Amino acid sequence: MASMLDFWNSRIERAPLEELQEIQLRKLKSLVDNVYRNSAFYRQRFDEAGVKPEMIKSLDDIVKLPFTYKKDLRDNYPTKMFSAPLSQVVRYHASSGTTGKPTVVGYTRGDIECWSTSLARAFTSCGLGHGDVMIVSYGYGLFTGGLGAHYGAEEVGASVIPMGVGNTQRQIELMQDLHATAIACTPSYLLHMNETAKAMGISIKKDTDLRMAFLGAEPWSLETRARIEKSMGIKAYDIYGTSELSGPLFTECKCQDGIHVWADHFLLEVIDKNGDPVPEGKKGELVVTTLSKEALPLIRYRVGDTTILNNQECECGRTHPRIMRIMGRTDDMLIIRGINVFPSQIESVLMTIPEVGEHFQIIADRKGELDELTVRVEVTKTAFSDKLADLMKLEQKVGYELQKVLNLSTKIELVETGTLPRSQGKSQKVIDRRKI
Numbered sequence: 001m002a003s004m005l006d007f008w009n010s011r012i013e014r015a016p017l018e019e020l021q022e023i024q025l026r027k028l029k030s031l032v033d034n035v036y037r038n039s040a041f042y043r044q045r046f047d048e049a050g051v052k053p054e055m056i057k058s059l060d061d062i063v064k065l066p067f068t069y070k071k072d073l074r075d076n077y078p079t080k081m082f083s084a085p086l087s088q089v090v091r092y093h094a095s096s097g098t099t100g101k102p103t104v105v106g107y108t109r110g111d112i113e114c115w116s117t118s119l120a121r122a123f124t125s126c127g128l129g130h131g132d133v134m135i136v137s138y139g140y141g142l143f144t145g146g147l148g149a150h151y152g153a154e155e156v157g158a159s160v161i162p163m164g165v166g167n168t169q170r171q172i173e174l175m176q177d178l179h180a181t182a183i184a185c186t187p188s189y190l191l192h193m194n195e196t197a198k199a200m201g202i203s204i205k206k207d208t209d210l211r212m213a214f215l216g217a218e219p220w221s222l223e224t225r226a227r228i229e230k231s232m233g234i235k236a237y238d239i240y241g242t243s244e245l246s247g248p249l250f251t252e253c254k255c256q257d258g259i260h261v262w263a264d265h266f267l268l269e270v271i272d273k274n275g276d277p278v279p280e281g282k283k284g285e286l287v288v289t290t291l292s293k294e295a296l297p298l299i300r301y302r303v304g305d306t307t308i309l310n311n312q313e314c315e316c317g318r319t320h321p322r323i324m325r326i327m328g329r330t331d332d333m334l335i336i337r338g339i340n341v342f343p344s345q346i347e348s349v350l351m352t353i354p355e356v357g358e359h360f361q362i363i364a365d366r367k368g369e370l371d372e373l374t375v376r377v378e379v380t381k382t383a384f385s386d387k388l389a390d391l392m393k394l395e396q397k398v399g400y401e402l403q404k405v406l407n408l409s410t411k412i413e414l415v416e417t418g419t420l421p422r423s424q425g426k427s428q429k430v431i432d433r434r435k436i
């Protein structure tokens with residue numbers, strides 16, 4: 001069994017960039033060759049774009065290849081985009097399909113191994129290892145969060161408690177009784193868990209052994225991280241991935257300065273809305289090419305998330321590229337009276353206001369011809385007042401702080417703690433009534 005030490009000692013973690021790029025080019029060439037031969041989908045796409053595998057001579061040539069989109073997976077439902085024979089598929093996951101046909105992802109044995117090792121390398125970079133006990137509170141089943149985190153944690157030799165979602169009180173009891181040191185769940189669920197623990201008379205900080213959390217599957221801000229770390233006495237690491245790329249795959253390291261993406265398995269680009277590369281350090285849409293996936297390799301896959309690429313070596317010594325905190329999906333962005341608003345910007349502002357609790361909702365609506373943005377926020381128990389003047393003052397303060405950042409006036413609605421819906425999986429913070 002691989003141990004924590006094996007992952008860190010593996011030279012690849014600190015290989016010079018040129019060496020990583022050599023590996024990438026070798027794998028890219030063989031990938032392009034393979035899909036051209038084995039996938040009717042890719043062969044047709046390449047032919048339409050006039051590219052042949054032998055035209056890929058350097059990493060820069062990747063721009064000659066056409067993009068792939070989530071829509072392609074839907075249009076080729078369930079397995080028409082696969083490049084390996086179905087007899088080699090050992091597992092399927094699928095998206096919930098709430099916005100149309102679900103997307104189905106298949107995994108060969110090699111794919112599962114690569115996915116687990118990728119997360120094991122990531123967990124190791126945060127100090128998770130043998131002797132740790134991890135509660136996995138992402139959903140198990142078709143969603144990739146549960147099994148993904150589970151396999152990664154087992155790979156580093158941690159003990160896993162496969163909780164899945166729900167039954168929060170039981171989760172807290174087991175956290176105490178089995179001395180859990182780590183948890184993997186959505187940030188919104190951990191906040192809910194913290195509230196539930198308080199109501200049970202338990203302080204996660206003082207009465208449990210929890211010391212780290214792997215939070216992701218939805219956007220969350222640095223300010224939310226600061227609150228979580230302070231109130232629960234833990235380190236909260238960002239974990240990222242998407243079902244099409246396998247599931248949760250990458251995390252920050254102990255330095256908490258960007259998410260390490262393993263260059264020996266994935267090739268990254270960040271592009272602008274015209275599809276052109278943005279200069280390093282500028283934000284844009286993440287595009288990923290999977291270099292090792294067998295069942296469903298993806299070439300120049302438009303993930304749809306907005307981020308910044310950082311190719312500088314990390315303070316931890318790892319040389320692999322980092323993506324900076326995901327600012328949200330390009331399709332999450334609201335356009336209010338012509339102004340682009342990311343829900344993550346609103347979260348960042350709210351979490352700096354001490355009187356505001358962790359739960360909020362953003363409602364976009366149209367009054368006549370005019371867009372209107374309402375931000376409904378919970379006020380902390382200590383700040384809640386029955387004096388109207390106090391509440392009005394707070395309302396103004398929240399509105400003012402948001403206006404400064406968004407350049408947009410918003411309607412603020414203050415509500416009592418516990419009023420807004422709590423989520424166990426991904427939270428639904430935005431309601432866009434203009435689309436209904």
Ligand code: DLL
Pocket residue numbers: 095138144145215216217218219220238239240241242243244247248249303304305326327328329
């Ligand atoms: O959410 C996989 C996952 C499970 C990641 C557990 C992390 C932890 P999907 O359901 O396909 O897969 O959703 C992927 O969720 O494109 C992002 O928009 C968003 N997302 C995932 N992680 C983060 C994160 C899983 N750390 C979509 N920060 C992605 C911001 C995230 N957004």
